[in-house]
Amino acid sequence: GQQVMQIPQYQHVQEGEDFTTYCNSSTTLSNIQWYKQRPGGHPVFLIQLVKSGEVKKQKRLTFQFGEAKKNSSLHITATQTTDVGTYFCAGPKIQNSGGSNYKLTFGKGTLLTVNP
Amino acid sequence: DGGITQSPKYLFRKEGQNVTLSCEQNLNHDAMYWYRQDPGQGLRLIYYSQIVNDFQKGDIAEGYSVSREKKESFPLTVTSAQKNPTAFYLCASSWDRVGEQFFGPGTRLTVL
Numbered sequence: 191g192q193q194v195m196q197i198p199q200y201q202h203v204q205e206g207e208d209f210t211t212y213c214n215s216s217t218t219l220s221n222i223q224w225y226k227q228r229p230g231g232h233p234v235f236l237i238q239l240v241k242s243g244e245v246k247k248q249k250r251l252t253f254q255f256g257e258a259k260k261n262s263s264l265h266i267t268a269t270q271t272t273d274v275g276t277y278f279c280a281g282p283k284i285q286n287s288g289g290s291n292y293k294l295t296f297g298k299g300t301l302l303t304v305n306p
Numbered sequence: 307d308g309g310i311t312q313s314p315k316y317l318f319r320k321e322g323q324n325v326t327l328s329c330e331q332n333l334n335h336d337a338m339y340w341y342r343q344d345p346g347q348g349l350r351l352i353y354y355s356q357i358v359n360d361f362q363k364g365d366i367a368e369g370y371s372v373s374r375e376k377k378e379s380f381p382l383t384v385t386s387a388q389k390n391p392t393a394f395y396l397c398a399s400s401w402d403r404v405g406e407q408f409f410g411p412g413t414r415l416t417v418l
Contacts, residue, residue: 223406232396232409233349278348282404292404298348 194281196297204305209266211300213279220282222255222262223294228275236264269304276301309333310410312397317415319391327382327413329397338380339398339407342366349396355380356403384415391417 195214203209213222221240225233237246239255239262246253250273252265266273276299283295310331319325331338340352351364355374369388374380380399384391394414398407 220404225407232412233398233407234409235406238406280407293351293354294400294404294407296349301346 194279194283194295194297196279196300198300199298200301200303202303202305203269205271206268209269209273209302211264211277211279211302213262213264213281213297215260215281215283217283218259220259222259223280224253224262224264225278225280225296226275227278227299231275233278266302269302271304271306274302274304310397310399310408312395312410312413314413315411317413319415319417321417322386323417324386325384325391325415327384327395327397327415329380329382329410331378331380331397331399331408331410333399333408334377335399335401335408336377337400337403337405338374339400340364340370340372340380340382341396341398343394343396343412352382352395354403391415 197212221238223238224236226236227233237253242259243257244255250267254263278296278299280294280296282292313328337356339354341349342352343349350366352370353361353364353372355361358374358377361372361374369385371383394412396412397410400407
């Protein structure tokens, strides 16, 4: 089935370093969503991007949606131990070929660990 | 206080037994979902429902069954046909099938 690819799978950084995770789709997405899952917890919605080239910021987090609406990135500036967790992107994908039945498809996530 | 509840948080069952996981939401959402998550893995969709009395298979539906008799409830049954049922199960809901999803706290199922 159609997938949303996410890289890297793992990233370990020293506290204070920056971090970026990337999300790619072979088809145009109407929107892209980002979620964070803390260790032992459940995914929590962070943000949704809709417009081509859109950039949104949440404190130290910067989210971008590509001009072609096929890729997205999440950048964290000066990571802190509270940033530890798995970051997922998700975008609407066609469920059945030739149909119009869309469902939200999640990438496999990027696990971020931070060394204090 | 609106949200999604899943119970129990931890569940142990013997191999060969069916087990039903509970998911309830009071957000008035039409769509509900069940995901399976294995260690170090992403979210794999088991079943989803866009409206009461209707549900669709996801990517890994074999060995699972669901019902959607009420808008607020979407229970998942893990049957004995599921070959590797030990996993973390997450329920979610949303206003529509491509919108923001709200997740429950999850149920960690261990089959002995």
